[in-house]
Amino acid sequence: MNVVRFMLQNRTQVLELTWEHLWLVGWSTFFAALVGIPLGILIAHRTRLNKPVLASANIIQTIPSLALFGFLLPVPWLGERVDRLAILALTLYALLPIIRNTYDGIRGVDPAVVEAGRGMGLTESQLLFKVELPLAVSVILSGVRVAAVICVGLATIAAAIGAGGLGEFIFRGLAMVDNRVILAGAIPAAIMALLADFGVGWIEKRLKPR
Amino acid sequence: MRFGKDRGLRYAGRNAWGTTLVIEFRNVSYRVNGVHVLSDLSLHVARGETLVLLGRSGSGKTTTLKLINRLAVPSSGEILVNGAPNDQVDVIRLRRGIGYVIQEVGLFPHFTVERNISLVPKIEGWPEAKIRARVHELLQIVGLGPAFASRYPGQLSGGQRQRVGVARALAADPAILLMDEPFGALDPLTRDELQREFLSLQQGLHKTVVFVTHDLHEALRLGSRIALMEAGKLVTLLTPAEFLKSSDPWASAYVRAFGDRLDSAVNRGAS
Numbered sequence: 001m002n003v004v005r006f007m008l009q010n011r012t013q014v015l016e017l018t019w020e021h022l023w024l025v026g027w028s029t030f031f032a033a034l035v036g037i038p039l040g041i042l043i044a045h046r047t048r049l050n051k052p053v054l055a056s057a058n059i060i061q062t063i064p065s066l067a068l069f070g071f072l073l074p075v076p077w078l079g080e081r082v083d084r085l086a087i088l089a090l091t092l093y094a095l096l097p098i099i100r101n102t103y104d105g106i107r108g109v110d111p112a113v114v115e116a117g118r119g120m121g122l123t124e125s126q127l128l129f130k131v132e133l134p135l136a137v138s139v140i141l142s143g144v145r146v147a148a149v150i151c152v153g154l155a156t157i158a159a160a161i162g163a164g165g166l167g168e169f170i171f172r173g174l175a176m177v178d179n180r181v182i183l184a185g186a187i188p189a190a191i192m193a194l195l196a197d198f199g200v201g202w203i204e205k206r207l208k209p210r
Numbered sequence: 211m212r213f214g215k216d217r218g219l220r221y222a223g224r225n226a227w228g229t230t231l232v233i234e235f236r237n238v239s240y241r242v243n244g245v246h247v248l249s250d251l252s253l254h255v256a257r258g259e260t261l262v263l264l265g266r267s268g269s270g271k272t273t274t275l276k277l278i279n280r281l282a283v284p285s286s287g288e289i290l291v292n293g294a295p296n297d298q299v300d301v302i303r304l305r306r307g308i309g310y311v312i313q314e315v316g317l318f319p320h321f322t323v324e325r326n327i328s329l330v331p332k333i334e335g336w337p338e339a340k341i342r343a344r345v346h347e348l349l350q351i352v353g354l355g356p357a358f359a360s361r362y363p364g365q366l367s368g369g370q371r372q373r374v375g376v377a378r379a380l381a382a383d384p385a386i387l388l389m390d391e392p393f394g395a396l397d398p399l400t401r402d403e404l405q406r407e408f409l410s411l412q413q414g415l416h417k418t419v420v421f422v423t424h425d426l427h428e429a430l431r432l433g434s435r436i437a438l439m440e441a442g443k444l445v446t447l448l449t450p451a452e453f454l455k456s457s458d459p460w461a462s463a464y465v466r467a468f469g470d471r472l473d474s475a476v477n478r479g480a481s
Contacts, residue, residue, distance in 0.1 A: 116316025119279055119388075120330055120378070121305030130329070134320050 040102020101143025105136030262433030309379030
């Protein structure tokens, strides 16, 4: 097991890069949820906005990640710190699944339940927090889950602009034509993706009504 | 809002028959995208009566009901609730004073029966002990034992669910009850049971009820008056006994469609 030996020999660097990777993924998923969930709620209620918002998020998704990182480099405040830039780019990619699932989750609440709630005199915010969000929570969180997994994968590209993370090993391994180095980046990234999937899934199960 | 109050007082009077009007429609029309759902509807509901809105689907009965608690807003005309135009009072207050029961029930699936029933009292800040007592009282009234309090809607039968729906609508003791085909989705036996219970409940509570149905049998049995609607218009407004003898073409068409043995259904309750 050459790879394992290589990783053990370089364990401080593996841990460091894993930590950087986690940092990028954590913040970008967090920011994407912070923006995406309210946006999803908004377009679920103002249906006229849903097409433009979802279309924009879709378009962002189609930009090749390497190109987006490159595009953002000359932007003044962002370009100064590449991790900032990487977090912004990853946030943009993570938006679509979160907006989409929040929208679907809220639209999927039985209209009879919403009508009954409104008819009995719940205010719009009571309706949202007591009825719609609790009933949509598992759909919303599975969007967050997808977003986190996407971010783990895409964050490896961030190494191309020097933002660190496990991509460093992958790019270095590619340049050295050394599979051990590539795998030293890829394996922790794959584990992280699985853990993110599992972790958000666990939260989902805890928050799900009944 | 002095003006509003004065208007309220002026409207809240008694009509020529000495009954208090709780709900009044004045030349109400409702259009969606140029389609007339309701045209020039005028009718009133007196305190303690059960007014049945009878008609086929698309006749505007549900819209009429939703206009009362402002789930729909009229294109023209006005609706008075307890003497005041319902667009001049806070819509949340208005709705909390009106119980609302729909065919699909719409129980909150993530809440227990108890939380479903107690939601509005809780929001209104009732003390905990009073809420619990009220929930048990209501479960009793709708014929479910206290054992049901901790169940979830998914664990109930259709009939039990609708009983909880009625209990929830009664929770904050509203004077008005709006019921939109509440028993429409139930099997005939359960429907019969719930209709019977509705009658005995109404004898004790004397709520002002507006009840939507397309079932003439149900209308005759539960209504103190029947408003027959067709294509967004009020065709005729009669007591159940009058309805059976009516020469109105729409009313007699209904009677023919439902056939014999309707006489036995007529509501002979005090109303």
